[in-house]
Amino acid sequence: xxxxxxxxxxxxxIVAIWQLAVAPMNIRTALDMAERGGAVVEPEGGRARLxxxxxxxxxxxxxxxxxxxxxDRPRLPTPAQVGEELWKGTGKMIExxxxxxxxxxxxxxxxxxxxTLWGFALGTTLGxxxxxxxxxxxxxxxxxxxxxxxxxxxxxxxxxxxxIVLSGQLGIEDRIVPKAIISAYxxxxxxxxxxxxxxxxxxxxxxDLLHTYSATGLQGFLKLRVPASLPYLFTSLKxxxxxxxxxxxxxxxxxxxxxxxxxxxxxxDQFGTPLAIWAALFAAAILAGVLVTLIDITQRIVLRSxxxxx
Amino acid sequence: xIWFIAALVFWLGAWALNAALARSAxxxxxAVKIAVPVLFGLTLLVLWEGVVRGFGISPVILPAPSAVAGxxxxxxxxxxxxxxxxxxxxxxxxxxxxxxxxxxxxIAIDRSRFxxxxxxxxxxxxxxxxxxxxxxxxxxxxxxxxxxKAAVVVVMVFFPILVNTVQGLRETDQMxxxxxxxYAAGYGAALVKLRLPAAMPFIFNGLKVATTLALIGAxxxxxxxxxxxxxxxxxxxxxxxxxxDLVWAEIAVAAMAGTALYGVMAWIEKxxxxxxxxxxxxxxx
Numbered sequence: 001x002x003x004x005x006x007x008x009x010x011x012x013x014i015v016a017i018w019q020l021a022v023a024p025m026n027i028r029t030a031l032d033m034a035e036r037g038g039a040v041v042e043p044e045g046g047r048a049r050l051x052x053x054x055x056x057x058x059x060x061x062x063x064x065x066x067x068x069x070x071x072d073r074p075r076l077p078t079p080a081q082v083g084e085e086l087w088k089g090t091g092k093m094i095e096x097x098x099x100x101x102x103x104x105x106x107x108x109x110x111x112x113x114x115x116t117l118w119g120f121a122l123g124t125t126l127g128x129x130x131x132x133x134x135x136x137x138x139x140x141x142x143x144x145x146x147x148x149x150x151x152x153x154x155x156x157x158x159x160x161x162x163x164i165v166l167s168g169q170l171g172i173e174d175r176i177v178p179k180a181i182i183s184a185y186x187x188x189x190x191x192x193x194x195x196x197x198x199x200x201x202x203x204x205x206x207x208d209l210l211h212t213y214s215a216t217g218l219q220g221f222l223k224l225r226v227p228a229s230l231p232y233l234f235t236s237l238k239x240x241x242x243x244x245x246x247x248x249x250x251x252x253x254x255x256x257x258x259x260x261x262x263x264x265x266x267x268x269d270q271f272g273t274p275l276a277i278w279a280a281l282f283a284a285a286i287l288a289g290v291l292v293t294l295i296d297i298t299q300r301i302v303l304r305s306x307x308x309x310x
Numbered sequence: 311x312i313w314f315i316a317a318l319v320f321w322l323g324a325w326a327l328n329a330a331l332a333r334s335a336x337x338x339x340x341a342v343k344i345a346v347p348v349l350f351g352l353t354l355l356v357l358w359e360g361v362v363r364g365f366g367i368s369p370v371i372l373p374a375p376s377a378v379a380g381x382x383x384x385x386x387x388x389x390x391x392x393x394x395x396x397x398x399x400x401x402x403x404x405x406x407x408x409x410x411x412x413x414x415x416x417i418a419i420d421r422s423r424f425x426x427x428x429x430x431x432x433x434x435x436x437x438x439x440x441x442x443x444x445x446x447x448x449x450x451x452x453x454x455x456x457x458x459k460a461a462v463v464v465v466m467v468f469f470p471i472l473v474n475t476v477q478g479l480r481e482t483d484q485m486x487x488x489x490x491x492x493y494a495a496g497y498g499a500a501l502v503k504l505r506l507p508a509a510m511p512f513i514f515n516g517l518k519v520a521t522t523l524a525l526i527g528a529x530x531x532x533x534x535x536x537x538x539x540x541x542x543x544x545x546x547x548x549x550x551x552x553x554x555d556l557v558w559a560e561i562a563v564a565a566m567a568g569t570a571l572y573g574v575m576a577w578i579e580k581x582x583x584x585x586x587x588x589x590x591x592x593x594x595x
Binding site: 010284 | 429542
């Protein structure tokens with residue numbers, strides 16, 4: 001809680017830099033608009049202005065700088081514009097009772113959330129099974145672990161279009177399947193690594209103690225290894241859910257998807273509406289924040305009820 | 311069908327061999343440690359080949375590894391051109407700029423405890439966000455050529471490296487700093503001789519994560535517009551024109567580039583942080 005003030009300060013600095021950057025980023029567009037509207041601009045003509053730096057343009061045309069803060073299609077929107085666009089896509093849609101219309105970010109966020117959760121479930125399951133196999137089998141450890149690491153150095157985006165083509169050819173029409181596979185691919189690794197560490201975290205003396213109780217392998221697993229691994233599990237789950245969201249958005253980006261936050265970014269790019277891109281980006285950020293916070297709360301509750309430090 | 315059965319037999323045999331190797335007295339030797347995963351990777355390829363041939367899967371859906379290797383060999387010129395455009399120009403230059411920027415910001419902000427405390431949670435949060443989404447914006451800002459790809463990479467690698475460096479710079483304990491103080495070391499000397507070396511394991515963690523992100527950023531940015539070369543461009547057009555074997559060849563290049571970048575980083579890390587417990591001995595993690 002002590003960090004609230006510093007965090008707010010850093011946030012304020014970031015927003016201030018952003019706000020200041022809007023002027024030089026948008027001055028050209030603002031001057032083009034003003035010239036089209038009949039105003040006299042120095043120097044004249046968009047082509048001549050390309051030769052001049054943004055700073056020079058701002059000094060020569062101080063009266064048009066403010067216009068850069070209220071453009072319809074800005075190169076860099078102001079924080080306020082992005083906030084307004086976000087509100088238009090969420091709060092206002094709810095007020096009008098159209099939360100599930102295709103223009104609402106809630107609808108697109110829900111599409112993205114669905115495949116994120118499927119990918120997360122799939123990836124977590126794979127990661128858990130892999131971790132158990134690695135901890136209990138020397139062969140699996142030796143043959144699988146290096147490939148798990150290599151799999152993460154392969155840029156999944158290169159594979160993403162292939163996964164979508166493959167699932168399409170196999171007759172899977174539902175877009176959610178390829179997206180979930182991509183998020184599972186990004187999500188399983190942190191879970192696998194975290195759980196291998198967690199399941200191995202009990203020391204030899206703890207394992208020996210269970211041995212003296214003549215505990216079976218399964219009992220040792222359930223009563224010692226699993227509880228000991230829970231703090232690791234939750235830490236990996238937090239990384240995993242964020243990675244799953246990244247995977248879903250990556251899966252939506254290059255593939256001509258029509259719904260989902262990634263698709264909003266794609267469509268915003270194709271129709272030249274930067275505000276839509278920014279709003280979708282921030283919606284994705286908020287979604288990530290909510291998901292990570294939910295897991296964090298679960299972690300606190302579970303660990304506290306088990307008597308561990310949180 | 312015979313192909314598939316043969317592949318299955320090969321898989322079982324290789325698995326038995328791996329199991330025997332892992333249980334043998336040589337299990338901790340270097341050769342076995344490399345042989346086992348290589349054999350495992352080989353089985354996957356053989357299974358893939360066997361499935362494609364055994365079930366007669368059309369090359370438009372999934373080409374066999376041998377076909378991909380053939381295409382790879384036949385089009386090395388084009389693959390090399392794409393590699394230069396995407397990896398050398400886009401990813402590596404962006405990676406260098408992003409790493410330097412993150413490094414400088416981390417050292418600048420490190421002098422203020424207040425800002426560090428504020429930056430860490432924000433940086434951690436931003437590092438987890440789907441920043442790739444910023445690609446279309448940056449492509450429209452910086453044009454279609456590799457500059458926009460480098461810009462996407464800069465943004466993507468900045469936060470993981472920043473967060474790790476800031477965290478690493480806080481790693482020294484009071485005793486060590488007091489020691490530097492008794493040596494009358496100033497801020498600069500303490501930074502160079504104590505705190506930066508202590509931060510290196512963290513910095514390399516960030517750099518290793520960033521190598522993969524750099525490739526992802528450079529490839530995704532090409533989906534949003536690029537000159538008529540580059541790995542992302544070739545993949546998206548290859549999918550459209552059903553030359554799937556070429557796409558797989560590009561994926562192979564991407565995989566090798568990613569693994570090589572990561573490997574180089576890990577190798578440098580080993581040289582730089584030879585003193586760190588994680589680099590000493592061969593204990594299993």
